[in-house]
Amino acid sequence: MKVLFATSEAVPLAKTGGLADVAGALPKALLEKGIDAQVILPNYETIPWEYLKHFKTVDVFSVNLGWRSQYCGLLRGEIDGVTYYLIDNEHYFRRGGLYGYGDDPERFVFFSIAVLEAARRMEEQWDILHCHDWQTGLIPFLLKRRYWNDERLSGIRTVFTIHNLRYQGVFGMQEMMDLIGMGPEIFGWDGLEHNDAANCMKGGLLYADKLTTVSPTYAEEIKTSFYGEGLDGILRVRSGDLSGIVNGIDTELFDPMNDAAIKAPYLDSLDKKRLNKLALQKEMGLPQNPDVPVIGIVSRLVEQKGFDLIDGVFGELLEEEVQFAVLGSGDWKYEEMFRTASHSRYDKVSIRTGFNDALARRIYAGSDMYLMPSQFEPCGLSQLLALRYRTVPIVRETGGLKDTVQSYNEYTGEGNGFSFKNYNAHDMLYTIREAIGFYNKEDVWKGIVLNGTRDDYSWSRSASSYIGLYEQLAPERKEKETWPVIS
Template identity: 65%
Template sequence: MNVLFVASEAVPLVKTGGLADVVGSLPKALKERGADASVIMPKYGAIPQAAVEQMETIATFAVKVGWRSQYCGLLKVDIEGIVYYFIDNEYYFGRDGIYGYGDDPERFVFFSLAVVEALRYLDVMPDVLHCHDWQAGLVPYVLRCWYDHDPAYKRVATMFTIHNLKYQGVFGKRQLQDLLGAGDELFGARGLGHYEAANLMKGALEYADKLTTVSPTYAGEIQTEAYGETLDGLLRYRAGDLVGIVNGIDTISFDPMNDPAVVSPYRNSLSRKRKNKLALQRELGLPESESTPLIGIVSRLVDQKGFDLVAAVLDELLEEEIQLVVLGSGDPHYEGLFNWATANRPDKVKVWIGYNDSLARRIYAGSDMYLMPSLFEPCGLSQLLALRYRSVPIVRETGGLKDTVKSYDEVTGEGNGFSFTWYNAHDMLYTIRRAIGLYRQEAVWEQIVMNGVKEDYSWTRSAKSYMALYAELAAKRKEAERWPVTS
């Protein structure tokens, strides 16, 4: 089984979010299950020089972007046992950043076109192209509509993973026509047009053989008007090809027993874990106390993550005997809120604006509880990291949070965290107060923590599900002729 991941970022090369973690970790788990998994991505200027120095050029060719013929280099390097291919063009990708440029539509149209053309230069044609998010959304469309006459491409199956439906790659129709050198045929019934605009993700949802997203609950949510971001009708139409698979985490890198950022290594011992709480309190200037519940947050400070709920009841929350540690950046309103709280309640609140990986790990290790009251959350990795570091999650029941955090049941003793259903600030506050109350019951709290220990948060389970889908796709491609394609 030969699987090629098509993505715009990957750990350990470049990262802006959870997509990079997935693309950096899942191929390794697939390889352990016998797949030949590799990755193709842009060669950004931000890629570490050590990796660049090891790259070898395996092909150069031209890619037509509208009336322009653009240079493309195809490079290759082995990183931690995974082969990475790079689409090289200094004009498009030789920049310090990854996204946020005015010509992002052109950059990633070029990337998609170059990826499909690059397939002919690989040693082995992939069985499956696994495309991720809108930056690779054009690939399934181009493969089926422009290359399906080529026998070499005809058997390549495509899978498209939605990491966050909110970001779809939407821009003007005329701009896309210029970039593809095409006419109004781009915007037919199964085309790229959507509400008078061009939509790259829609092309993938129309033409990919299989669709996946990053949790079963999110797969259901995005088929509703509330979460469907105007694509819910198409997703309901493709429901038979849509599967939700929860992401995993790198349990080797994120291991409280072997994490160099952790002051006192531990596995399941709450007493040793609480030494990390004392160290975190000391580091941040909070009163040192094992008995005071410490709530951690590591997040983008934006509405999606539920910070309007936190803002609404922060004064009431700080009346409780708790400490709150926040690491993140985002909306100036929320940054200001936590800076204000730190200045006015230095005995209870500390905020670090920005991002610090070592501090994030110490927050996971030092916190008793981890707050994640998201408005929506396709999968979420932070709650999985919290569980890995034996910090009990408090979440809203949405997307992957609902799939991975089960509210503690005092009758059965089951449950690895706390959750609330409605997007309501006082429902959240009630749930936090319930967690604080049970924290005082040492035996009960230890049971909740140990319930979380039983779960497998690695990529092993997810990789098994993906392998089954890849095998299904490859078999269908090899045993049957393609159905007619209409645009």
């Protein structure tokens, strides 16, 4: 089976968030299971030369964007066994970042059309186009409304994965008509119109053959008005085609036994893990004390991640025998909250702003607990990384956090972390205090850490679920003839 991932970012080429991790790791896991998974994304200026040097131009063609005919180059290369294609156009993608430009609508309409034009020109005959988030939401729509009679594309089925429903790609209706060269017929209840604007996410939700999101709980949550971001009605209608598949992590890339960024390799030895804790305390300027629990945070410092809850009870938290090691950036008020505390309570709080991958790994390895009190969390990777590094997560029960963290039950001994249900600061405070109490019972704490090692959070399990979905779309595939390349 041949699957082409269409995505706006993928590691190791380009990354701003978790989407890139999925688009980079899942194809590798699918390849290991016999699926020919390849990836197509824009040729951004930010792609490092160490990767770009592996690419060669394999095709050049024009993309019709409204009344204009735009240049498009197609580059092909292989990295870590995965074949990647890059859509090249300097006007749209030769910039310092991936998103946040005034012409983002035009950039990703161009990308969506270019993906389909490239697919119809390749030697490969694709079974599945797997699209990710709003930047590729137009692809299923265009495939059925614009390319429906193209013999090279007519047999392709589509999967659309929602990584975060909040970001939908909302643009002016006239602008959308001008860009894709279609008239008012593209709007209406069965088109792109939503709240008097053109909505790319809606295109993917309506026209993809199957819909997925990145955890079973988030798949249920987004069918409600509270989490549905205005699209919950469509998701309820399509609930039979919607499934939630928890993301995995690259267990080779994140391996406490083979991580050059951390002080001491370890697996299930808490004594060796404490060596990393002492090293982290020293690096962060915190008093080195193996008996004081360290709570790690690696995150965007924004309200969605629950930092308003921390703000509400931070004074009370700092009365506990605990230290905070924080890495992240975001809203000024939350950065300032941690900065101020790091000056007045330098024995308990230390923050580094920005992002540093090596330091992030040392926080995962050196912390005893990891705090994620999110408002909503489609999947979350940080709690999985914490579990991988034998660090106990404390989370709110939402989305993928609910699916992957089971609250410790002192009567049965089950559970790999601690969780609270209501989005309430004092519920969070109570849960953190509960975790600190069990931390001080060494045998109990060892049992909780051991529980966290028993689940498989590698991409292998997730890949099997995606393969099952692909097979539903192509249950009786037949040997296909080799199509000539369009010149």
